[in-house]
Amino acid sequence: MNSNHGNLNRVTIATLLVALGIIYGDIGTSPLYVLKAIIGDRPVSETLVYGGVSLIFYTLLFQTTLKYIWLTLQADNQGEGGVFSLYALVRRYSKHLVIPTILGATTLLADGIITPPISVASAVEGLNTVHGLENIIVPGNALTIGIVIMILSALFFFQRFGTNAIGKTFGPVMLVWFSMLFVIGCSGIIHHPYVLKAFNPYYGYQLLIHYPRGFWLLGAVFLCTTGAEALYSDLGHCGIRNIRITWAFVKISLLVNYAGQAAWVMHSGIQHLDNINPFFEMMPDWFLIPGILIATAATIIASQALISGSYTLISEAMNLNFWPRVTVRQPSDVKGQIYIPSVNIILWFGCILMVLYFRNSSHMEAAYGFSITVAMMMTTVLLNYFLIFKLKWKQVYVTLVIGMFAIIETSFFIANVAKIRERWMFLFFELFIFMTMYIWYYARRINNRLVRFVDLGRYSPQLVELSNDDTIPKFSTHLIYLTKANSRSQIEEKIIRSILSKKPKRADVYWFLHVNRTTEPYTLEYDVSELVDDKIIKINLHIGFRIQPRTEIYFKRIVQELVQARELNLHIRPDGSTRYNSEPDFTFVVIEKFLSVENEFTLREGMLLSSYFMLKNMSLSDEKAFGLDKNDVVVEYVPLVYQPSAPIHLRRVLMMAAFVLCGSFLKAQKVDTAAADFSWVQGNNRQSGSVLSSKYFTGSVTIDAHYNYSFNHPIDHTTTGSTSTFRANEFEISYIEAGGDFHNGNSRARLMFQFGTRATGVPRNDVTALRGQYDLYNAMRYITEAYAGRHLNILQGMNIDIGLFKSYIGLLSYNNFENWNYQPSFTSDNTPWFFTGLRMQLFPSKKWQDRLKLEAWLINGWQTYGMFNEAPGIGLQVQFRPKESLSLLCSIYGGYDTPEKPSRFRFHSDNSVVLRYRNTPVASVTKAAFSLTADLGFENGAGVSPFGSVNAPAQNFVSLMAYHRLWFARDK
Secondary structure, eight states, rough: OOOOOOTTTOOOHHHHHHHHHHSHHHHHGGTHHHHHHHHSSSSHHHHHHHHHHHHHHHEEEEEEIIIIIIIIGOOBBBBBBBBHHHHHHHHOOGGGGHHHHHHHHHHHHHHHHHHHHHHHHHHHHHGGGTTTOTTOOOOOOOSHHHHHHHHHHHHGGGGGOSSSSTTTTTHHHHHHHHHHHHHHHHHHHHGGGGGGGGGGGHHHHHHHTTTGGGGGGGHHHHGGTHHHHHHHTTHHHHHHHHHHHHHHHHHHHHHHHHHHHHHHHHHHHHHHOOOOHHHTTTOOGHHHHHHHHHHHHOOOHHHHHHHHHHHHHHHHHHHHHSSSSOOOOOOOSSSTBOOOOHHHHHHHHHHHHHHHHHHHHHHHHHHHHHHHHHHHHHHHHHHHHHHHSSSOOOHHHHHHHHHHHHHHHHHHHHHTTHHHHHTHHHHHHHHHHHHHHHHHHHHHHHHHTOOEEEEHHHHHHHHHHTTTTTTOOOEEEEEEEEEOSSSSSSEEEHOOOOOSSSSSOOEEEEEEEEEEEEESTTOOOEEEEEEEETTEEEEEEEETTTTTHHHHHHHHHHHHHHHHTTOOOOOOOTTSSSSOSSSSOOOOOOOOEEEOOOOOOHHHHHHHHHHHHHHHHHSOHHHHHTTTGGGGEEEEEEEEOOSOOOOOOOOOOOHHHHHHHHHHHHTTTTTTTTGGOOOGGOOOOOOSSSSSSOSSSEEEEEEEEEEEOOTTTTTTSBSSSSSSOOOOOEEEEEEEEEEEEETTEEEEEEEEEEEEEHHHHHTOOOOOOTGGGGHHHHGGGGGGEEEEEEOOOOOTTTEEEEEEESSSSSSSSSSSSOTOOOOOOSSSGGGGGEEEEEEEEEEOOOTTGEEEEEEEEOOOTTTTTOOSSSSSEEEEEEEEETTTTEEEEEEEEEEEEEEEEEEEEEEEEEEEEEEEEETTTTTSOOOOEEEEEEEEEEEBTTTTTOOSSSSSSSSSEEEEEEEEEESSOOOO
């Protein structure tokens, strides 16, 4: 049962075509947008154009040719490449390589979301240059976006059928593509041969040092090498010799085309590009349609390469215990070709969001490249260990080479940091991937550390005795347990308990199967140890990390081989007969673990383990992950106790004493439930017994109507400046809110819709060009809350939510009639209604329980209500109720102010104290409270300063408000 990887270094015309079709899609389609991104809206000049081409040349030389083609490709793991293959080679040399590996994998996956949209969009937008289509195919219009989405959707849809058939055309298509790049580039150079001066490094130096903000152009230059990481990741599909030979052809074609584009720009005499793409402009008119079709085909192939690479990356991550198990399918017989439905859906959804959000390739260019910079830096970290421990390089050479790459990549990283503002929404996706890998890897390490192993030989006599005991019903002829113990004589203690405790499991043969995922990609071997002949057998099955673990098939094949070799004497049926069925009777026992309530954790371990079991519940079960048929599997559940809770000391008392204590306790509990209830925060409904409630949903409907009279008598009856009134001198329904909460176990979500003037009016303080909340085709004006999250049993409780929330500053409950603890603040009345982002609520104190809450936010900025990628900020809220009648609140925001003024920073703080001195639910006045609210804030930058200067007037405020409030209805 040994399978070896084929000889990939065999060089033929066919293998060279395969290499062209598989690995060069990303880097090969970069001429569609790189030079256009470098020039942008800057005035065309020799320094800019020649300098850009010069930097492209040396970037491809150092980053792609030297680092990847010459050096990194040597780090093959039995012919396989990629960040996980490199990690598998060097992980034994340092325990600190896990984080660089996770970061590298995370950023590579993030690249799979933006590469397909930018490549396809760039090609489709080329139709704009065709005569008669100038006003039809416009970058960013609905038709163009629709075509891009249609192509991407079709590409993802056909993934389930495999790419074996159409994959045979990838090589010839890419050969035509690179030939076209070379020919068109040559035609441009012929018209302006002086462009060849651009290969002089002097022009690159001039651009970086002397051109205004020239260093930051490295962010656009870097786009020419974003596909270099794919060269290494796809090493196993092509082989090192095929990649190196084809790279010579590919590099020449790329450089000639870049030079040809630069020649066209200089020869045409244009002063600005004005959304012109030199790539298509230098094509002759008669060739535009064929050229665009070829470009579209090339971008589809580039997208396919990224998608396939993402499948492979997740598959390797699962096999190296970095990712939860998910369904993996093999749509064809081609080795290594897999399809992961969940990854396909995530990538498709992400790509569609990218298209809808950025709308055209020019906007995507501003966000592209940052992730790959990080991936390359992480590869450099791992490569350092490979050079030292595998290639045995001298330290001085390693320092020089790695130092050179570190300087280059750090420069690109700094230049690309500026793109975070354009793509900070990516951080959520990358954070999700990173945290999933981090949690899964380290939580499994905690799991494995606490697994107890026992000596199997010690229990062998008991197992033999049980097997021969006819008084106990036979559970199965062959009983198979999956074990993590790789030692011949050890198994987990829980397996012995499963066999011997409660109802003993009698069997003729006890099998203990250990599946070992090797660091070699295509290993498929096994070894057998018989502790007791024909009674207790231990098998170690070694499977490479690129092979799907079809464990039951492999196991039955092993049994067949043992029988044929006369090493095993099989009983066919539990009663020993073969009359009705000649098939062996196998039963696999899978032991599923769950987190016991009898645990006390540190904060880190609690978060890791709670998140791990949440992910485990959503991932593939062990029987599916190991390829076991359900009819042959029995699943048992055992609790896991990591750190037992402190001993509980109970004292028995007399009945009369217990009665007195109980009476005192009940009396002490007669307090207002709002004193320890945070469910209303963010406007959550605090009413109980809703007629709209069900097991998984609790509905809510709120209506607010009023009449507002203005002595100014506005002509159109419109007033601004308030969050509650928009129409004057008329009766209006200002607010109808409907929706509710979805809940299932520890998972929850909230979706609320609003109608009325609050949905149609425009708040005065929303100064974004599209009126913030009301962009996205007017859909979000009708949404007040839309978020989902999870409750974790960490400390006294943690809630993590992501989505659209009601503001936590000023408008604490959004509707001031909702509950008595609302803190009115006229100063903060015009603060944002909504925030979009990530919220984490933590109840850290065992003493104060839910009376002390810490709330942290990573949110969209101040005046950008419905946007998801503008003006990021951070927030903090602390709420403390030391006793039932006193509430202290501090809310803080710091971050960008508005997209129109990206350099302006805003700080806002809303603080309050509420002292309730009356709480009599049966009286006419049910509650009475004093409130003191203090607000302060300032803005800095873009023409203003906190305290004023000669050129920047002061922009700050401090306010203090005192209230006395009465309630005439019982608070529920």
